Amino acid sequence: MPIIEVSDLTKQFRVFQRATGVMGGIKNLFIRRYEALRAVDGVSFSIEKGEMVGYIGANGAGKSTTIKMLTGILVPTSGRIVANGYVPHLDRKRYTMGIGVVFGQRTQLWWDLAVQESFHLLRKIYDVSQAKFDERMEEFHEVLGIGDFLRLPVRKLSLGQRMRCDLAAALLHQPPLLFLDEPTIGLDVVAKESVREFLRKVNRDMEVTIILTTQDLGDIEELCERILIIDKGKILYDGSLEGIRNRQGREVSLTVDLKEIPPVAALERILEGNGIAWTALGGRRFRAKFNRDDVATAEVVRKLAGAFQIHDLIIEEPGIEDVVRRIYREGSL
Numbered sequence: 318m319p320i321i322e323v324s325d326l327t328k329q330f331r332v333f334q335r336a337t338g339v340m341g342g343i344k345n346l347f348i349r350r351y352e353a354l355r356a357v358d359g360v361s362f363s364i365e366k367g368e369m370v371g372y373i374g375a376n377g378a379g380k381s382t383t384i385k386m387l388t389g390i391l392v393p394t395s396g397r398i399v400a401n402g403y404v405p406h407l408d409r410k411r412y413t414m415g416i417g418v419v420f421g422q423r424t425q426l427w428w429d430l431a432v433q434e435s436f437h438l439l440r441k442i443y444d445v446s447q448a449k450f451d452e453r454m455e456e457f458h459e460v461l462g463i464g465d466f467l468r469l470p471v472r473k474l475s476l477g478q479r480m481r482c483d484l485a486a487a488l489l490h491q492p493p494l495l496f497l498d499e500p501t502i503g504l505d506v507v508a509k510e511s512v513r514e515f516l517r518k519v520n521r522d523m524e525v526t527i528i529l530t531t532q533d534l535g536d537i538e539e540l541c542e543r544i545l546i547i548d549k550g551k552i553l554y555d556g557s558l559e560g561i562r563n564r565q566g567r568e569v570s571l572t573v574d575l576k577e578i579p580p581v582a583a584l585e586r587i588l589e590g591n592g593i594a595w596t597a598l599g600g601r602r603f604r605a606k607f608n609r610d611d612v613a614t615a616e617v618v619r620k621l622a623g624a625f626q627i628h629d630l631i632i633e634e635p636g637i638e639d640v641v642r643r644i645y646r647e648g649s650l
């Protein structure tokens with residue numbers, strides 16, 4: 318049985334249409350015109366226990382709105398969510414006892430309290446025993462190193478320190494479900510790595526099911542076997558990272574430095590009919606672009622080496638950034 322089941326989920330906002338100019342300003346006072354905006358538009362997916370799923374999409378695609386509905390903060394316009402056995406917005410109180418939530422953009426800790434005070438309050442709210450609490454704090458300190466700033470008020474923490482505290486706070490009560498909305502936003506490379514390491518551990522050792530949104534595709538590459546891509550409120554893709562790479566065609570770019578300068582036509586002749594496009598990049602450097610489905614990379618290299626003396630060679634595949642950029646831009650796969 319999936320731990321999260323979402324069917325045909327829609328969230329519509331009423332957005333105020335503002336008229337411009339002086340007359341418009343006056344009009345705005347008397348006539349309010351609203352337009353419907355479908356931030357989430359018929360989204361369906363299900364998530365099994367223990368999965369770590371990346372929920373990605375361009376700015377404004379509907380990620381945060383989905384997460385807010387999944388956590389019970391927003392009420393869906395239509396459609397249905399069952400998570401951890403509850404309908405989030407209906408069973409809010411009981412449901413929230415079994416989930417952890419981190420919104421990278423803002424903290425759930427009390428701004429003026431020392432971190433440890435916030436944790437003590439959360440311990441009470443979630444009814445965690447002192448022994449369990451101590452044990453968990455020990456664990457969090459080991460991986461996240463939060464012990465060093467427990468005495469500081471939250472407002473004095475750096476972004477990275479605060480994020481680590483927020484993560485610990487979200488997991489204090491050992492929820493089976495964790496929702497993260499941009500948990501690595503603004504973190505430096507070291508802090509990012511420790512957050513990722515922590516999430517891996519939480520997912521693997523504690524079997525916490527995790528859904529995370531992020532603009533950092535490094536998070537996805539390092540953490541998620543499965544991704545959902547949302548665009549203008551609709552799910553464009555549900556599958557593995559490898560899956561979208563393959564769908565995009567398996568284009569390879571091969572750059573060679575030769576010991577001579579042959580005409581491009583000479584290069585074109587060696588593997589004719591395989592759809593290889595050659596470009597002279599200046600000097601002894603040439604680039605071939607081809608599709609791995611049409612010709613094997615090894616074959617190209619072998620023929621090339623048979624005909625010319627190669628000084629250096631670089632083989633590149635489009636990175637996940639390239640692939641995803643194209644999807645965001647075109648709104649299709």
Ligand SMILES: Nc1ncnc2c1ncn2[C@@H]1O[C@H](COP(=O)(O)OP(=O)(O)OP(=O)(O)O)[C@@H](O)[C@H]1O
Nearest residue numbers: 330331332356374375376377378379380381382383
């Ligand atoms: N409370 C609201 N009232 C009206 N419109 C809203 C509200 N919240 C979100 N929206 C709109 O819904 C759309 C989706 O917003 P959402 O915050 O879900 O995007 P997102 O995918 O999280 O984007 P980002 O990557 O920028 O965080 C946007 O067009 C946004 O302006």
Ligand SMILES: [Mg+2]
Nearest residue numbers: 380381382498
């Ligand atoms: Mg968002």
